[in-house]
Amino acid sequence: MSALVTFDHATLGYGAKKILTDISYEIPEGDFLGLVGPNGAGKTTMLRNILGSLSPLSGTVTVRPGLRFGYVPQRESVDSVYPLQVVEIVMMGRYDRIGLGRRPTKTDRALAIAALEHVGIAHLAEQQLRSLSGGQKQRALIARALVGEPTVLVLDEPTEGMDLVATTQILSLVRELHAQDGLTVLMVSHALNEVANYVERIALVLEGGFRIGRVDEIMTEATLSSMYKIPVDVKVFDGHRVVVARRVAAQPTTGAHTHA
Amino acid sequence: MLSTILIFREALYGALVIALACSVLGVYVVLRRIVFVGAALAQLSSAGIGLALFLGGLGIGGVLTSHPVAMSLLITMLGALFFGAGGGSKSGVPPDATIGVTYAGAAAAGILLISKATTGEAHDIFLQGNILGMTLADTTVLLAVTIPVLLVHLVFYKEFLFVSFDRETARTMGYQVTRWNLLLYGTLGLVIAFAMQFAGVMLVFNFLVLPAVTGLLLAGSMAGIFTVAILSGLLASLIGFALSVPFDLPSGPAIIACSTVMALAAWVVRSLKR
Structure with missing residues (x-):
């Protein structure tokens, strides 16, 4: 390796x-x-x-x-005053691939939904981030990191x-992503x-x-x-x-x- | 009433342009929680005018003093770049204190300089502006500044949103966050410096805050916030103007009063929805 x-x-x-x-x-x-x-x-x-x-x-x-790093920031650093849907936030993980001055396409949206499915919250795609629980927010941020197809999470x-x-569920999800997808994972705690x-x-x-x-x-x-x-x-x-x-x-x- | 308003239609056009530009930028000002940066920049702009008039009276400064807007623009842009680069956040002074120092210092400097200038108008013009004095030529200048600014914001909406919403993640994805912040603050400084010449500190500050707050209270999406902010900014200008002319009220405060009523109404609507 x-x-x-x-x-x-x-x-x-x-x-x-x-x-x-x-x-x-x-x-x-x-x-x-x-x-x-x-x-x-x-x-x-x-x-x-x-x-x-x-x-x-x-x-x-x-x-x-x-x-490519898929970065999941501390949940509290993400400002919930912004009226953004979960799927819009997840699409941000593809912004560097979309390119400067261009808008996300239907494909980007579909990939964002797929990433949300991967972490088990596709049904919350059109909810606002501020309406989610702590664990759901964390899953959304993980989905955003995944949608950019990172080498390291x-x-x-x-x-x-x-x-x-919620702690057990999030840590289990991260372990699954490592075991099933072969992702390299760096977890700060x-x-x-x-x-x-x-x-x-x-x-x-x-x-x-x-x-x-x-x-x-x-x-x-x-x-x-x-x-x-x-x-x-x-x-x-x-x-x-x-x-x-x-x-x-x-x-x-x-x-x-x-x-x- | 309509005929009276039509006499001042050129001023109304100018007010609408200022309302449009400030309402769009105000969405970032409110969401990023930099409301008082907007106020400090407006005061710096007024200090720039004061400095130009003061130096102009002494016969020094050349272009910068013969055109006070040039000095105002220079000082405002320096302030915008300072705040865009972090506002001295590494100095150990809390950011809001730095903004407060800038605001107080700039406000005092503007008043002191104008009081000792041999040319220029009374210092309250800085606060209230003179929007009724706007001409079509002024509005054309404003449009020449605001149209490029709004185009930049339209094209780079995604980038401005990302670095405002989550700068750490943007940075890890290769975004030059400081440069984007400088561009955002630079456009803010540009609009404030030009709008200040006509609208004054109070009205510019109003347009940077209240329409965006109304948008935030009523809308459930970013597109919605921008739409409501623009509409409420334009509507407040229109109604404030319409009331100020026949009732002999100062236009700026009348527009601000309308913006405040709209924001309060939005707050009531939002509270009833919950």
Whole structure:
């Protein structure tokens, strides 16, 4: 399998601020990678380097020529004040193929409907986005990413703010798209427990630290305790891994000083 | 009443052109939540006129001061490019505060400059405009500016919509979002700079906001918003004008009052539908 994206000793950040240093890894074709870490750790910085909207401060991030990303933004970043039908939003995924100054055709509309069928909400095509539930909105945005016939499906916090049922349905849908359509998937999330049971590999981004590997390599007590710097247990229930932090004594927060 | 209106028909044509152009651009202004950028640009435009009159009185500035619209256009376009490029969002100052600073500074500068200018009209002309003074030649100039702007918006509707609705996804699909924003803000600045000469800050601001709000309240699609916004902008101009002439009311505020009544009526209709 050839690499679609290659990080080679890349230092990532903004301006003079380094967020992640000396990052080297590849995203091969057919990968199902979860980019996991808390808010502010550098997930978005890494994602923006992959998508090309940010350049590394040093080293290289190489994207295979001709690669098409199907980007699914955070649901809340899509403004529901616009009175747009679901099918109109899905057609946006083909705008770059339609060309500058041209209008979508019947074919584009048919492809948008097909993409909506693929994610199970074709019946909502003519509804307005703002009338949809969180899970339905997420499916619509996934359909928009798919209609552009991407090489890599990139999802940014796809389950943020969703309940258990909607979360499970969306993650199952993404796994199906990977398994049945052979899509390479990159899923960004802060929720390790959610992502770990769906993806094949995990890239763990913590403040100043980065570790990537297969799920069974990353989801060990030794690795996670070392990365999170607190003792954690990894339990397996019916084939599902769950990470539980052990109770620890309250520590003074950074910046609180004690004097000897 | 009709005969009185007909005396001022040239001014009415001008008002209708301004209403049309601002109502179309106002849809983006309202949906993108940059209403006060429109107000700040209108104030910058008035500051540009003030600067031109002030410098002109001192006998400096050449073309920029002999034609105040040129200075107004320059200052407004600089403001449009500034806001289109992010409005100093990386400076740490909240975007709405930057807009507020621009608005306040430009408003004060316009008034101070005109008060010290040896030529020019009273500063309240900036606020109220002088729409009744418009001639066919003025309307022709307005058309020469607004027709290309509206054509750009017609041709690139899809692109403007996408970068307004979801800039992150547009960026990942290769859209040069900043360039599209600059074009959008540039067309906005162009229309505001020219409309300001005749309509004044208040009326331009009205046309940028109220018709689009009426459209947003009544329509269920983008095409519907544009249609209702244009129709309500034109209708408010027509009714406001028709009422202002025989009743000796200032035209600008009369048009704004009509726009406000339409927006309130739209809000009532929308509330009843729910």
